[in-house]
Amino acid sequence: MSVGLFLNVVVEGLTTGLVYGLMALGLSVIFGVVRIVNFAHGEFAVVGMYAAFLLFQAFGLDPIYAAVPIAAMFFFLGYVLQRLVINPFIGRPEHEQFILLVSVAMIVLNLLLMTFGPDGRPINLPYALDSYLVGPLIIDKARLMISVAALAMTLALFAFFRFTATGTAIRACADNLTGAAVVGLDVKRLYAYTCGIGLACVGAAGAMMITIVDVAPTLAPGYTLLAFIIVIIGGLGSLSGALVGGVLIGVCEAVTGYLFEPSMKSMFSFLLLILVLTFRPQGLMGERR
Amino acid sequence: MTLLVVEAVTKRFRGLTAVDAVSFSVEAGEIFAVIGPNGAGKTTLFSLIAGALAPDSGTITLAGEPINGLRPDQIALRGIGRTFQVVRPFPKMTVFDNLMVGSLLRHSATSVARNRADAILERLGLMTQRSKLASELTLPDRKRLEVARALATEPKVLLLDEVMAGLRPTEIDNMVAILRTINAESGTTIVLIEHVMRAVMALAGRVLVLHHGALVAEGRPDEIVRHTEVIRSYLGTEVLG
Amino acid sequence: MNKKRLLPESNGVVENAGAVWLALLAFAVLAIVPLFASRYALSVLILVFYFAYVGQAWNIMMGLAGQLSLGHALYVGLGAYIPALLWLHLEVSPLIGVFAGMGAAMLVAAVIGWLGFRFGIEGVYFALLTIAFSEVARVAVDHIPFAGGSGGLFLPVQAADKASILDLDGGPLLFYYVTLTLAAAATALVAWLTRSRHGYIWRAIREDPQAAEALGINLFAAKMKVILLSAAMTSIAGLVNAFYYRNLFPAQSFDMARSLELIIAPIIGGLGTALGPVIGAFLLTPVGEALIAITRLLGLDAPGTKGVGYGLILLAMIFLKPDGIWPWLVRKFRIRDRP
Numbered sequence: 092m093s094v095g096l097f098l099n100v101v102v103e104g105l106t107t108g109l110v111y112g113l114m115a116l117g118l119s120v121i122f123g124v125v126r127i128v129n130f131a132h133g134e135f136a137v138v139g140m141y142a143a144f145l146l147f148q149a150f151g152l153d154p155i156y157a158a159v160p161i162a163a164m165f166f167f168l169g170y171v172l173q174r175l176v177i178n179p180f181i182g183r184p185e186h187e188q189f190i191l192l193v194s195v196a197m198i199v200l201n202l203l204l205m206t207f208g209p210d211g212r213p214i215n216l217p218y219a220l221d222s223y224l225v226g227p228l229i230i231d232k233a234r235l236m237i238s239v240a241a242l243a244m245t246l247a248l249f250a251f252f253r254f255t256a257t258g259t260a261i262r263a264c265a266d267n268l269t270g271a272a273v274v275g276l277d278v279k280r281l282y283a284y285t286c287g288i289g290l291a292c293v294g295a296a297g298a299m300m301i302t303i304v305d306v307a308p309t310l311a312p313g314y315t316l317l318a319f320i321i322v323i324i325g326g327l328g329s330l331s332g333a334l335v336g337g338v339l340i341g342v343c344e345a346v347t348g349y350l351f352e353p354s355m356k357s358m359f360s361f362l363l364l365i366l367v368l369t370f371r372p373q374g375l376m377g378e379r380r
Numbered sequence: 381m382t383l384l385v386v387e388a389v390t391k392r393f394r395g396l397t398a399v400d401a402v403s404f405s406v407e408a409g410e411i412f413a414v415i416g417p418n419g420a421g422k423t424t425l426f427s428l429i430a431g432a433l434a435p436d437s438g439t440i441t442l443a444g445e446p447i448n449g450l451r452p453d454q455i456a457l458r459g460i461g462r463t464f465q466v467v468r469p470f471p472k473m474t475v476f477d478n479l480m481v482g483s484l485l486r487h488s489a490t491s492v493a494r495n496r497a498d499a500i501l502e503r504l505g506l507m508t509q510r511s512k513l514a515s516e517l518t519l520p521d522r523k524r525l526e527v528a529r530a531l532a533t534e535p536k537v538l539l540l541d542e543v544m545a546g547l548r549p550t551e552i553d554n555m556v557a558i559l560r561t562i563n564a565e566s567g568t569t570i571v572l573i574e575h576v577m578r579a580v581m582a583l584a585g586r587v588l589v590l591h592h593g594a595l596v597a598e599g600r601p602d603e604i605v606r607h608t609e610v611i612r613s614y615l616g617t618e619v620l621g
Numbered sequence: 622m623n624k625k626r627l628l629p630e631s632n633g634v635v636e637n638a639g640a641v642w643l644a645l646l647a648f649a650v651l652a653i654v655p656l657f658a659s660r661y662a663l664s665v666l667i668l669v670f671y672f673a674y675v676g677q678a679w680n681i682m683m684g685l686a687g688q689l690s691l692g693h694a695l696y697v698g699l700g701a702y703i704p705a706l707l708w709l710h711l712e713v714s715p716l717i718g719v720f721a722g723m724g725a726a727m728l729v730a731a732v733i734g735w736l737g738f739r740f741g742i743e744g745v746y747f748a749l750l751t752i753a754f755s756e757v758a759r760v761a762v763d764h765i766p767f768a769g770g771s772g773g774l775f776l777p778v779q780a781a782d783k784a785s786i787l788d789l790d791g792g793p794l795l796f797y798y799v800t801l802t803l804a805a806a807a808t809a810l811v812a813w814l815t816r817s818r819h820g821y822i823w824r825a826i827r828e829d830p831q832a833a834e835a836l837g838i839n840l841f842a843a844k845m846k847v848i849l850l851s852a853a854m855t856s857i858a859g860l861v862n863a864f865y866y867r868n869l870f871p872a873q874s875f876d877m878a879r880s881l882e883l884i885i886a887p888i889i890g891g892l893g894t895a896l897g898p899v900i901g902a903f904l905l906t907p908v909g910e911a912l913i914a915i916t917r918l919l920g921l922d923a924p925g926t927k928g929v930g931y932g933l934i935l936l937a938m939i940f941l942k943p944d945g946i947w948p949w950l951v952r953k954f955r956i957r958d959r960p
Contacts, residue, residue, distance in 0.1 A: 128745045179940070183943070185689065185744055185745060186683070186689055186888075186892075187939060187943050189689075189745070189748075190888055190935060190939045191936070191939050193881060193935070194932045194933075194935035194936040194939060195932070195936065196932075197928055197929075197931060197932030197935065198928075198929055198932035198933060198936065200925075200928065201925035201926070201927075201928030201929040201932060202925070202929055203925075204924055204925030204928065205921075205924075205925040205926060205929065208924075209924060308925075312877055312878070316752065316756070316877075319749055320749075320753075323746070323749065352764070354760065354763065354764075354771075355760055355764060357756060357760060358756070358757050358760035358761065361752075361753040361754075361756045361757050361760075362753075362757060364749065364750075364753045365736070365750060365753050365754070365757075368736075368740075368742050368746055368749070368750050368753075369736050369740050369742070370740075372740075372741075372742065372746065
């Protein structure tokens with residue numbers, strides 16, 4: 092395989108990986124702060140995809156711009172979800188939380204199946220065939236745009252968590268829950284914000300994803316697992332880890348998909364997960380538990 | 381004969397020396413108390429003996445065999461039973477089932493283990509609670525359950541971590557009586573961490589005082605109570621009357 | 622949170638002779654059902670017994686020992702493919718091939734157990750580990766040509782009058798009794814295990830591993846035993862799967878949806894109890910069938926209606942009766958099932 096071709100494959104993985112990273116960031120925030128195993132993560136991502144799909148079909152709205160209102164909608168959704176559904180389950184045994192979210196996932200997934208059917212739906216972006224040439228690289232305009240968008244959102248989130256009072260409060264909850272409560276932080280409300288943020292990331296990532304993948308309900312479980320793989324490999328509790336993990340997995344998928352077969356790419360991600368769980372469970376950038 | 385020997389055992393946690401070259405030995409059949417202010421390293425010491433932690437240096441010997449570095453279950457098999465400072469009964473199992481887990485260590489036949497468990501229930505006055513879930517018990521009963529469960533493993537040495545804490549005076553007397561009986565009838569060696577001096581004075585043949593992880597004093601209870609350093613660091617001058 | 626939620630340690634074993642007689646009676650009744658039941662009813666019951674059986678296998682590992690595996694489809698798949706391939710290519714009777722399937726399942730379980738328990742991978746991380754193995758298997762088998770690949774593996778059927786037990790080739794009647802026997806045996810096993818030495822050890826680990834260790838329990842050994850047992854039992858379900866449906870697809874056999882499917886009955890019925898998986902299976906399977914029938918009646922018939930139904934039921938259960946139905950029944954009718 093020529094260097095040029097290899098580079099193109101890597102860049103393709105990189106761009107996908109940035110969107111994966113954004114999606115995983117949502118999970119990292121939810122899993123890391125609220126400590127809920129969100130097994131419905133992929134389902135929400137696909138809902139985001141369909142939302143962007145519908146907006147495009149109805150108004151011709153570019154999915155990348157649609158990501159913004161979708162993110163806002165999903166923030167609200169996450170907030171409500173946490174308050175009503177997830178809150179009662181905090182502190183309950185892990186398998187109960189798990190069943191809760193599996194049932195939510197089952198409902199969402201099957202509702203999507205009922206509404207849209209199992210077939211993949213593409214969207215026809217006006218600039219779908221545009222690309223830029225940089226040396227040996229051929230970069231699709233769509234991919235470039237979603238990379239920028241994903242990166243921008245991620246950086247905005249970093250800034251939020253680093254520099255705002257609410258963001259710092261949320262980080263405090265993740266670090267030391269009792270301490271946070273003791274100093275008077277409204278933990279329940281912060282949890283709700285966290286789930287809102289988490290789902291906003293997922294929704295936005297879904298909207299961006301539709302520019303490169305045909306949307307279908309069956310993508311959902313795969314995305315859930317992908318998000319978990321990325322979060323664990325990147326390191327729980329590390330926002331940059333989610334980004335790095337996302338890119339790593341994106342590139343890994345692209346390269347292995349090319350070297351072997353596209354249908355085999357998930358296998359390598361899972362093998363990577365097994366390795367990380369065994370030898371470095373805190374992930375690449377997480378702290379030792 | 382000397383049953384348990386702790387020799388120059390040290391444990392550090394990232395710069396904090398929790399246990400500092402502590403040495404002592406416990407004779408078979410005696411009741412030995414470990415006292416000291418909070419944070420003195422007493423529970424850490426127990427965890428080291430029971431195998432939940434490994435010492436950074438030093439040795440721990442039980443009946444002549446070194447046990448430091450062994451797993452907790454291996455050490456339990458060799459004859460050390462322990463209770464935890466914050467009691468840890470198996471919440472969704474009955475009192476009887478809790479004891480069964482202990483008695484099954486020495487008797488793999490369930491019928492025999494059943495009889496042994498019932499015998500201990502009787503002895504510790506928990507028969508009436510037999511079918512209750514551990515999570516349904518009051519604190520004093522939970523403490524007795526914790527002791528009973530450790531006893532069910534037929535230990536040579538019983539490590540009791542603040543088993544009197546939270547008990548009212550009558551309950552304390554009750555527990556003291558139980559422990560005395562166990563020690564007298566079965567010859568079980570008892571090492572107890574205690575803050576309740578009344579229990580220490582009533583039970584212990586010898587007392588060890590820890591402060592900042594280091595051994596401050598060792599001797600009979602009446603000697604310890606008069607020891608200046610012990611008074612300064614822990615007991616307070618009121619004890620002199 | 623309401624305090625009454627504290628689960629009584631009900632073992633689903635009502636400890637008296639009456640319970641044993643009741644169980645034998647139930648078995649006898651079920652044994653003669655084929656005399657007057659329709660083919661359709663038989664097929665539904667086969668599903669019930671199947672899910673009760675595989676639910677028990679998972680129940681031993683999760684309900685008794687508290688080890689969450691979400692990749693049990695892996696063992697179903699191995700237990701399906703290996704005997705099927707042995708029969709197809711080497712004409713090995715499935716009654717012998719089942720042991721090869723079991724062996725493979727136990728081998729893989731040993732690897733998973735060793736990785737998880739040696740390296741302290743617990744809780745949701747362990748669950749993800751199990752999923753990872755199952756997914757790797759799915760993709761791998763998808764690309765193995767002699768296993769049929771994604772096109773699938775097909776087991777030819779003999780003529781209808783030549784039913785053969787050795788080849789596990791028979792209609793619903795044969796599999797009715799096979800699955801009934803498996804489910805009954807598994808339920809009896811769980812009831813016995815709960816009060817056995819191993820059951821006590823596993824339950825202690827489930828409750829509090831550190832306290833269990835302080836009582837002399839070797840955590841690694843005990844956990845390995847339970848994962849091996851669970852895997853071996855689950856692989857037999859795979860055998861039934863393969864020879865009853867007579868076709869296998871990696872996407873079907875190893876899929877995470879399969880793993881999730883088999884845990885629903887024990888959870889709804891009552892995790893950690895002997896009757897839980899049975900009750901769960903008896904409730905869920907007919908409900909599933911009813912959902913399909915209703916949606917067809919209403920003209921909806923969209924793929925997914927059954928899934929939404931199941932999801933809602935699961936959601937309702939986890940909110941209202943998180944311990945499952947059997948513990949609730951025990952409480953409500955004060956069924957005495959403790960020593």
